Amino acid sequence: MSLFLQTIICGILLGAMYALIAIGMTLIMGVMKIINLAHGALVMVGMYITYFCFKEWGIDPYLGMFISMPILFFIGCIIQKYLINRLVEVDSILPENQVLLTVGIMLVLTETMRLIFKSDYRSVATSYSSSTFFLGDISISIPMTIGFLIAMIFTWLLHLFLTRTDLGRSIRATAQDRDAAIYMGVNAPRITVITFGIGSALAAAGGSLLLPLFYLWPDIGHLFTAKAFIITILGGMGSTMGALFGGLTLGIAESLGATYISMGYKDVVGLIIFLLVLLFLPGGFKSLTRR
């Protein structure tokens, strides 16, 4: 029984951090309907900024997050404004050529970081990195718990932002029907720029939360891109709450898979859930709440 509980708790804590990364992607996919393969690379850049702040100035990763988030917001805005939006205006046979642009951006970001920081593996060892507390004989990691709480707070704040502010409502309107939103006087290109910025900033936040317990090297982005996709589809594009539930589901599914099937097959469990949701619940968890 304690093995089962341990597994579930690990899954929940990890899932929340997956969710935070995925929320950035779900926003971007919801508004722009494009597959952003550079998302993981943005997480990676955010992690490097946080890492740099820690190494150079001794800023704790949880505070460094507030430096990396605005920088990534800025980078995201620039990518959207000068690269992706340019392509939206062009008529092309397959809209998916935007995907390719994100592949190019991913390569450029990854290799730029490699030139600056080399390919070395880096990590941040804080005093709390591997501290734990025990509930009975179940061990709970403190940095993961902090990460979990911050992820929850961010999700909640973002939810408030999207539902209570004018800007947030404009973003949601653009996500639901871009043409109608433009008709109603929403400046859609500007909204997409801001959305990409927010999405990137959230990616940086997720990366920074993982930094104390994970590690960092330029190719780490692929890992996050794949997870974020799965969660985005699980939760339904554009839904923050959906992404949160999607993240938790994936975290728990992977943990259970690792415990009861095998560590090698744990990702298969996640992918099969992903396929099942795609087939039987194409709108993701979001569509459950609508009914």
Next chain:
Amino acid sequence: MKKYLAILAVLAMVMGVTVTAGCGGGGSQQEQGAQNVVKVGVILPLTGTEAMFGTMEKNSMEMAYEELKAAGKTTVNGKEIKLIFEDDQSKQDAAKAAAEKLINQDKVAMLSGGYSSANTNVIAGTAQSKGIPFLIVTGSADKITKQGWQWVFRGAAAPSSKYTSALWDLFDKKIKPRNVAIIYENTDFGTSSAEAFRAACKARGINVVFDQGYEKGAIDFKPMLANMKKANPDVVFAVSYVMDASLIVKQMKELDFNPRLFVGGAAGYTMPEFLENAGNAAEYVASTTLWVPSVSWKGASDYFKKYKEKYGKEPDYHGAQAYATMYVIADALGRAKDFTPAGIQKALKETDLMTIMGPIKFEDWEGYTNQDKPTTYVVQWQKGKLEVVWPEEAASGKLVFPVPKWSERK
């Protein structure tokens, strides 16, 4: 207009590559160069996921080259050894292209390099079919030197199933484990190490109570570790890459999981990054290894110090492999009567050189061809330093066994 220019630019580049490739970068120049240099092609991952190791190996080889040059050993038979580095981008397509280019275009006398097993396989296959000597730096899959390939030499690297020779000696003489757990990353090196370890356990009648592979790059190993804790092994044997290694020991500490000894199978568990990330969880973790800076071979600690001074970073056994390989190359070319492939092959075969990795000889044994018999060690992290604990004659510290429980440590 912009589009027109873009297309022109792209087309010009394609034309460019065809022309340069076709002409071989100026044939006359090459022939002229061939008069006074002997070229050695080195294929290493300088970009992509394995770039960190490739860079370390390139640096080490260049460092060794400079030392050899200062000693006048880079000029052999009136010709100067010239290293040509090629990047394999950690991808096997690129490794194949690099090998083809070096052999056919640059007309190298011999090849070296090879970090990952996958890329080493491809380079070795190409070298064998072309009849060019290939001296492996790191690639350690057993099968590479088990094909009977006469042109492939492995000196500074051991076959992955032999990394544990010293460890088994230690197990047999001292630890005598009854239940062991095996975890390994799902790569060529990981699976073949685990396979050999499993077979050795079976031969000795040791119970394998837990045996699982994992995808590298996982964040959370706790489900696997909690499961393993339940199986209650005496000894855990783990083959992991750098950072997975540190996450595994950190999370073992978090779970308060206390096997009597935790042994890593080289790779991740001996690297400076491991200590940096795992912090005090690294204490008492043992590992097999091919090399440590404190090993008694002449020049080993000098290499370590010099590298750290020059590149600001501690090298591990991968760097030492490259460093020793460079010495083997210079030695073999120095003895070669002529620089035909057969001449170099003969010289390599007759190698008997003392390097910082120990003595290197290319022998045929247990189905291997041109394979050095490796010297392996068991090391243990003690007070943030790697101490050799086995074999006893090379030991710099005493094995702590069984290791204290997490709760009993400060």
Next chain:
Amino acid sequence: MNWKGMIVPAIVAVIAVVLPFVVQAPYVQHIMIMVFIWATLGTAWNLLGGYAGQVSFGHAAFFGLGAYSAGLLIFHLKISPWWGLVLGPFISMLVAIPIGIICFRLRGPYFALATLALGEIFRLVFTNWVSLTNGAQGILILSSFPTKLPYYFIAFFIWGMSLLIVDRMVKSKLGYYFVSIREDQDAAESLGIPTTRYKMFALLPSAFIAGLVGAFYMNYIAFIDPHVVFSLSDISVMVILVVMMGGVATLWGPSVGAAIYVALGELFRAWLGAANVLAFGIIVCLVILFLPNGIIGELGTLKRLLSRQKAKAVMAGGN
């Protein structure tokens, strides 16, 4: 038979046949073989992704299945891996049927992500199913020919065949169905086109060709492991890149894209050292920004630009 339509293929074929005898450097022949491999794979992807508009992120699955069909023949049964060229395509096609049934219910980004997930599942299963596939240790064989020429002509033949298949298909009635599905699936359905069936007609040949070239890859490179042939970032995504750079939904686009991808990759790798992938990434961004339909796809724009220049020149001359 339209003889004008035959000129370009004939010239290309003659050049391709003569080239290895003119340029005998095996390195150039290796590059050409890699171009053929990518061109064939791109042509396969283009049938489904370009013409029928079903952007697949999982073509590595078919490629890998072809490669493993060839590899496992020799690994388990000691049968020459060349028989994989016969077996591989059919296995890929067989597996494509359930994949199609699953994925064709989905559209747009959802379809793309479903194929991505399936491709990854294949990689993970082939890594973990050690008793069948030898897991991550992969399969190593001895190459059968000492020279490059046989490989060159086999690769050339496979490429030519794939072009022929795709050309015949898109010029038949099927081609119109494919394009109508790509442009507006709902409209196509309302006109009574059974879209799922026609998507399947695009997928099956696509998987067949991908499996064929996968089996050839095993024979040529002589080593495979699951991380290499089922790779998402190095195969599935790169094949899309090849097609889109060259020109989506054009016959020659994938081949032009492959030539650029392989040639540029080699050029940069040789000249730029550690910055080679960075330079490649920048080129990708530039091509997509300035030539959103790829090089062949923008030929029309190019011609217009050129003729305008000519017209201007004529006018200037007239004055």
